[in-house]
Amino acid sequence: MSTDAGSKPHAAPPGGEAGDKPFIIDVDGLTKSFGDKKVVDGVSIQLRQGHVYGFLGPNGSGKTTTRRLICGLLTPDAGRGTCLGFDIHDTASIKPNLGYMTQHFSLYRDLTVRENLEFVAGVYNIRNAKTRVTETIERMGLQNRPN
Incomplete structure (x- = not known):
């Protein structure tokens, strides 16, 4: 927390206390198409260790495909990034270190x-x-x- 003179406390700005934790996911420009349909278009995400995050959006908006790209279950057409410190293209390193379960086990x-x-x-x-x-x-x- 930080304060300004004469004001109430407020949350630390980006890069402050919460910014000291490393990124567990850091991806930039992820893109994926299936045939002629682009389902993920230039997604960039930075998620820090020690927090809980969720992906929200309507059906078909690319949430599952994005998660699969980050986890190394799909290869992006474009973009770069890391998951748990491993390059997202290095699926052999990511998979043994990451658990992934869909909303409904099936x-x-x-x-x-x-x-x-x-x-x-x-x-x-x-x-x-x-x-x-x-x-x-x-x-x-x-x-x-x-x-």
């Missing part, structure tokens, strides 16, 4: 249990994915339930 309904597990294993570059998925399915007693 599986892909058009995929089987095996296919869902193999997809997630692929996202996280799990070694021996097919063998580990088979072991997991057997451990859960799901080997006789193909879907």
Whole structure:
């Protein structure tokens, strides 16, 4: 907090007390298109450690795509940045250090249990994915339930 002579206390200005914490996310100019549709257009964000943030906006405004770009789950068409100190293009470094869960946990309904597990294993570059998925399915007693 800081004060001016004769005034009430007010919050520290940007770069003050709160500005001493490092940025955990620092991205500039993120852009992503799917086909001819640009879904993220030049997004720049700086988020400091020790705070809680939220993305607000209508459906289709690019919130999920932006989060996926920051987390290394998608590659931006343009832009630069860091997440947890790692370059957002260095997905192999980001993924093991970051948890990501959507608002509603879901599986892909058009995929089987095996296919869902193999997809997630692929996202996280799990070694021996097919063998580990088979072991997991057997451990859960799901080997006789193909879907």
